[in-house]
Amino acid sequence: MNTAALYNLYNQHYLVDTDTRTIRKNTIFFALKGDNFNGNTFAEQALKLGASYAVVDEKEFKTNDRILLVADVLESLQKLANFHRKQLNIPIIGLTGSNGKTTTKELINVVLSKKYTTVATKGNLNNHIGVPLTLLSMNPKTELGIVEMGANHQKEIEFLCTICEPDFGYITNFGKAHLEGFGGVEGVIKGKSELYTFLLANHKTVFINIDDPIQVERAKEINSVCFNPNDVQFIEVNPFVKLSYKNESIQSNLIGNYNFTNIAAAITIGAHFKVSETAIKQAIESYVPTNNRSQIIKTLHNTIILDAYNANPSSMKVALENFDTIKAASKVVILGDMFEVGKESAPEHQAITELATSFNFDQTYFVGENFNIAKTDKPQFKTYQELEDFLKKNPLKNHSILIKGSRGMRLERILEFIS
Structure with a gap:
């Protein structure tokens, strides 16, 4: 089955699932494979649990008309996600970096959701499976998407960008993360900067922390929106980060002065999308971290x-x-x-x-x-x-x-x- 035909089935309900333990009614089940499991074996069970269709890539498991045979289930999921992204015609923010990705993504989401119907990456689903699932969780009511992209080796961000095609990008920082896969700090910088390469090639926009010389240098040729230190200023951490935005104090629920940059990014992006100053303050002050993160x-x-x-x-x-x-x-x-x-x-x-x-x-x-x-x-x-x-x-x-x-x-x- 080709992508266009599969999309005609998907857009009846805008639902996809990959795990029969959390299957939803009218969903399309994608029978992914892992090191210790073969999703093809669960295709019939998915239908019994309420799925409308199941997508498999092994012929022996196509036992009825609602089980759809493709060459590769994962590749079909990724192609479907990119096809859907092109139909959405909404701004999508792509986010990566060594540290603070998920916290920054959550902050951006709470700020932008004050004005828009947003969909953001759930938890840490930021890889070659999570990015497609994030895109496919968006529907015609979605007005803005925030897609977190993780990587532990070269060319991974490049590939994820071809799926989600971000209009805007932000790299939180370049640090000593996944050194084994990237081959050192220089490899980290090169790998994360694949987001910049995509934005430049496609004439898109990048958000820049002007206090980070690597960001400034790597993104200098891209249309950019910079943090304005005159608008966002650090006050103290005791123990939570307190800052000032346009002379209005904001008391966050985040510890660590390193979170100041994450908050500043969310404020900058919110302001770019014309979220009001009052709404930005309310969003930042209401956010409480979960999932073992500070x-x-x-x-x-x-x-x-x-x-x-x-x-x-x-x-x-x-x-x-x-x-x-x-x-x-x-x-x-x-x-x-x-x-x-x-x-x-x-x-x-x-x-x-x-x-x-x-x-x-x-x-x-x-x-x-x-x-x-x-x-x-x-x-x-x-x-x-x-x-x-x-x-x-x-x-x-x-x-x-x-x-x-x-x-x-x-x-x-x-x-x-x-x-």
């Missing part, structure tokens, strides 16, 4: 900063620096391994170990195989279970606690026994 959690005895969604050398550094500035009677740091750092893993973990130790926090704990081999006189735990066993015997009480590590470490489990 969440402040108050328990009976402790105040916890939970930042266990992601970690790389750049984000670790700013998180530690910010935690050092927070006023608290007693501070405890629990750091988990940083993944996808590649050949730089040992020196980067050692550098973070030394940085964390230099702040003289009351207690500092390192957990994971990479941190376990770093040289330090602070407690080290090779596995999460070792840390858990230790903390159960030595409970933390009356502290401010920073918990940060890569997603695979799942350090949020600590919350189960910190009261």
Whole structure:
């Protein structure tokens, strides 16, 4: 079945699903494959659960007329998403960067949704599957789209741009993330800048943080909208970011001065799309982070900063620096391994170990195989279970606690026994 014919079926309900556990009535089920599963085997089940059609790429699973056979299910999903994007005829903002992508995307969405019917990437669905699903979640009522694009190797952003074809772009920053796949910091800059290449080639617009020299240099030939430091000014972090927008103070629910740039980006983009100053203020002040991203959690005895969604050398550094500035009677740091750092893993973990130790926090704990081999006189735990066993015997009480590590470490489990 070709893309145009498939689109005629899709636009009856504007629904697609890839998981029978969350199937919706009248949806089109795309039978994707993974390392440990074959979605083709679930095609008939999807129909029984309410799907109108199922798309498969193995002939033996086409058992009735509502099961549609294509050469490659993933490729069909991606082509359908791009075809749909062309029909939408709405502005789409493409967003990438090493750190802060998801928080910035959420901020942009809450600001723009004050004036427009928006659709933004859900959670962290920002890859070769998530981007198509985001586009296909938009319908004729959608007025503006915000698409987060993640990458861990060269040419990935380039490919995602061909699917979502953004009219506007923003790169949060260039940091030490996914060094293994990109081959170093220069590789990160080159890979993320593929968004700039697309915007330039297609005469689109980029949002620029003028305090970032890499952004300024890399995007100098593109039509740009810059952060205006006269309009957006940092006031303080205590512990939440407070700033001024056109002389009106805004009190956010985000910790860390690094979030000032994320907020400034959302304000700049909102202003460009003519969201009122009052609405922008209301949006920023109403946003509360979730999903283990710089969440402040108050328990009976402790105040916890939970930042266990992601970690790389750049984000670790700013998180530690910010935690050092927070006023608290007693501070405890629990750091988990940083993944996808590649050949730089040992020196980067050692550098973070030394940085964390230099702040003289009351207690500092390192957990994971990479941190376990770093040289330090602070407690080290090779596995999460070792840390858990230790903390159960030595409970933390009356502290401010920073918990940060890569997603695979799942350090949020600590919350189960910190009261």
